[in-house]
Amino acid sequence: MRVLLIIPKFFYPDAAPVPELFPQGVAYVAGALLAAGHDVTGCNISYTRTKESAPELLRRALSRKIAAFQPQAIALGGLTPDYLFISDAIMICRDLAPDVPVILGGGIVTADQEFIFSNLRPDFAIAGEAEIPIVELLAAIETGGDMGTIGGLAFWRNGGPVLNPARPESKILPEYALPNYDVLDIEEFFQASSHYDADSVMCFHPRPRLFTFSAGRSCPFRCTFCFHSNGSIYKQRKISKVLEEIAHFKEKHDFNCFIMYDELFSVNEARVREFCDGMRALKMDLKWTCSMRVPDVTEDLLRDMKDAGCPSIALGLESASNVILTSMQKKITRKQIEAAVTAVEASGIGLRGAFIFGDPAETPETMKETINFILDNKRHIFSLGPILPTPGTSLFNNALSKNIIPSKKEYYETLHQGVFYNMTSIPTDQFVTLLRGGSDAFSDTMSLGHTEDLLFLVNRPARDLDEYPRASIVFKIQCPYCGEKMDRIYNYPKEANVDELISSLNDKRYLTCSSCSRVMIAKPGSHKSIIVNVVFEGRDVPTYQSLEKGYLDFTSAAQKSTPIENSR
Numbered sequence: 007m008r009v010l011l012i013i014p015k016f017f018y019p020d021a022a023p024v025p026e027l028f029p030q031g032v033a034y035v036a037g038a039l040l041a042a043g044h045d046v047t048g049c050n051i052s053y054t055r056t057k058e059s060a061p062e063l064l065r066r067a068l069s070r071k072i073a074a075f076q077p078q079a080i081a082l083g084g085l086t087p088d089y090l091f092i093s094d095a096i097m098i099c100r101d102l103a104p105d106v107p108v109i110l111g112g113g114i115v116t117a118d119q120e121f122i123f124s125n126l127r128p129d130f131a132i133a134g135e136a137e138i139p140i141v142e143l144l145a146a147i148e149t150g151g152d153m154g155t156i157g158g159l160a161f162w163r164n165g166g167p168v169l170n171p172a173r174p175e176s177k178i179l180p181e182y183a184l185p186n187y188d189v190l191d192i193e194e195f196f197q198a199s200s201h202y203d204a205d206s207v208m209c210f211h212p213r214p215r216l217f218t219f220s221a222g223r224s225c226p227f228r229c230t231f232c233f234h235s236n237g238s239i240y241k242q243r244k245i246s247k248v249l250e251e252i253a254h255f256k257e258k259h260d261f262n263c264f265i266m267y268d269e270l271f272s273v274n275e276a277r278v279r280e281f282c283d284g285m286r287a288l289k290m291d292l293k294w295t296c297s298m299r300v301p302d303v304t305e306d307l308l309r310d311m312k313d314a315g316c317p318s319i320a321l322g323l324e325s326a327s328n329v330i331l332t333s334m335q336k337k338i339t340r341k342q343i344e345a346a347v348t349a350v351e352a353s354g355i356g357l358r359g360a361f362i363f364g365d366p367a368e369t370p371e372t373m374k375e376t377i378n379f380i381l382d383n384k385r386h387i388f389s390l391g392p393i394l395p396t397p398g399t400s401l402f403n404n405a406l407s408k409n410i411i412p413s414k415k416e417y418y419e420t421l422h423q424g425v426f427y428n429m430t431s432i433p434t435d436q437f438v439t440l441l442r443g444g445s446d447a448f449s450d451t452m453s454l455g456h457t458e459d460l461l462f463l464v465n466r467p468a469r470d471l472d473e474y475p476r477a478s479i480v481f482k483i484q485c486p487y488c489g490e491k492m493d494r495i496y497n498y499p500k501e502a503n504v505d506e507l508i509s510s511l512n513d514k515r516y517l518t519c520s521s522c523s524r525v526m527i528a529k530p531g532s533h534k535s536i537i538v539n540v541v542f543e544g545r546d547v548p549t550y551q552s553l554e555k556g557y558l559d560f561t562s563a564a565q566k567s568t569p570i571e572n573s574r
């Protein structure tokens with residue numbers, strides 16, 4: 007069958023391109039469909055720059071694809087916040103191709119299948135891992151087979167929804183067909199990405215081509231705010247298979263860095279060591295990163311990982327208060343967090359730590375405790391944000407039962423607006439002030455403490471950007487800690503205009519030293535200079551072209567503060 011796969015656009019209905027991390031799940035679905043002999047094409051508007059609204063862009067892209075490809079099935083999937091995108095996409099598909107069956111999948115279905123199926127009304131909705139059921143479903147559609155035997159499928163019978171029981175899960179992750187990225191415009195992702203993420207995540211590559219892999223799915227823990235879109239059983243792959251896949255895609259897509267997408271990569275130390283040995287044996291000069299759990303972090307393991315190409319890790323730290331960690335069922339303590347941070351520093355690896363505020367047990371005191379911890383450890387990249395209760399979590403169910411989320415439908419329909427649900431007994435104003443204050447204090451102290459004040463100097467471009475397929479901004483940096491000199495390049499798509507390029511520099515930027523992994527925050531409006539060159543890559547000239555002299559300083563540039571936009 008001809009199957010059209012639609013990838014949701016992050017932050018829809020905002021039309022701005024979002025070259026975020028590439029969604030891997032839909033690439034697995036594409037791989038499974040191709041392996042089963044189907045003809046597959048993708049529709050991905052995430053990187054398109056346009057003056058249209060996002061719904062207009064989506065309609066135009068879908069009508070072009072549907073007219074050209076004449077799909078016999080349309081499949082789309084995403085996460086809970088993709089509700090609005092999925093709702094619009096289904097409506098447009100119904101309009102343009104009323105007889106083509108629509109299949110929905112991904113975390114949004116797994117977390118809340120009955121509600122999503124009944125409200126968005128696709129023809130079919132698959133909960134959990136979709137590689138096997140989607141192939142079974144297409145076979146049943148083609149042959150008129152029995153839908154009732156397909157595990158995890160929702161379908162309509164006599165006008166009512168039928169939800170089949172979930173497919174049994176095993177502890178070994180099956181070796182599904184390799185994900186396929188060709189049909190999903192991965193090259194456009196490489197080209198479009200400004201790699202802001204790559205810089206804060208991966209920290210090192212002058213021109214990153216960022217790829218993703220998974221060595222396991224789900225997680226053995228049950229933190230109250232977290233959901234497992236791939237089922238409840240923690241499933242691992244053989245490391246040898248993961249390494250084979252890395253070598254295969256290196257050859258095919260020539261990426262130079264990658265993220266292990268596993269919820270938790272570090273549950274089993276021996277496995278991580280095996281992976282490190284394998285990465286060294288591959289000799290591919292690849293940088294990579296992963297998420298670890300605090301108790302798994304030791305200095306020796308981190309040194310091994312760094313040696314195998316991992317310059318930086320992510321840790322879900324969540325809170326520095328034991329009361330909150332217990333309430334979240336995080337099964338870690340502040341003491342363990344402190345030990346992990348010490349191990350990180352001793353090993354010289356980079357750290358991105360996430361803190362989330364707003365657990366029901368949160369008080370002004372616990373918030374301050376966490377903020378003070380962050381300020382005391384401001385040598386790392388930390389993110390501070392409010393908790394979003396998502397379906398499938400105990401936090402969401404509690405918020406629903408306490409009427410903090412008064413209407414599920416409204417919850418879904420307004421998610422893209424960044425609504426804040428206050429699950430604490432702290433007044434919302436006070437909560438917002440404390441969190442914003444902590445976030446600002448963190449950035450400000452970081453900047454002053456670690457960069458000794460920086461000034462962006464931008465070499466103004468000599469010619470019109472339209473003449474070039476691609477433009478870049480280059481930060482020429484000398485690390486204030488170890489003295490290493492490095493270029494940091496941000497790529498911009500062809501259509502970006504000069505003002506856009508320059509105004510994008512007004513954001514504070516995390517720059518992480520490629521040698522010592524320590525963090526500098528480059529903030530406009532201070533004194534010491536970083537040279538920033540805007541350069542162009544010519545159509546026929548693979549190297550950078552020269553620049554016109556003339557500097558623009560950002561001494562008076564406005565700074566952004568941390569938004570918590572809408573609150574309830």
Ligand code: B12
Pocket residue numbers: 011016017026027028029030031032034035081082083084085086087088109110111112113114116117132134135136137140220223224231232233234235236267268269394396397398
């Ligand atoms: C990488 C990642 C991201 C990336 C890319 C997201 C993406 N679309 O893949 C970014 C950084 C953008 C991201 C953002 C967010 N993420 Co995220 N993210 C992940 C992460 C770490 C890996 C995803 C992944 O590739 N998994 C591996 C693949 C193979 O699994 P999969 O995507 O689930 O795909 C399978 C099935 O779901 C299904 N499927 C998927 N797509 C499709 C499509 C079709 C047509 C079909 C039929 C089936 C299907 O089949 C796939 C193969 O079996 C997961 C954790 C994890 N390890 O899963 C969290 C996770 C998916 N994220 C989560 C959340 C909450 C978020 C945010 C809301 C966080 C926030 N508060 O901002 C945002 C939402 C972004 C948005 N869409 O607006 C939750 C999802 C909860 C939910 N109810 O949906 C997860 C599970 C983390 C967690 N444990 O809480 N995320």
Ligand code: SF4
Pocket residue numbers: 225226227228229232233269270299322336
């Ligand atoms: S937060 Fe981390 S440890 Fe907790 S359930 Fe989610 S993935 Fe597992």
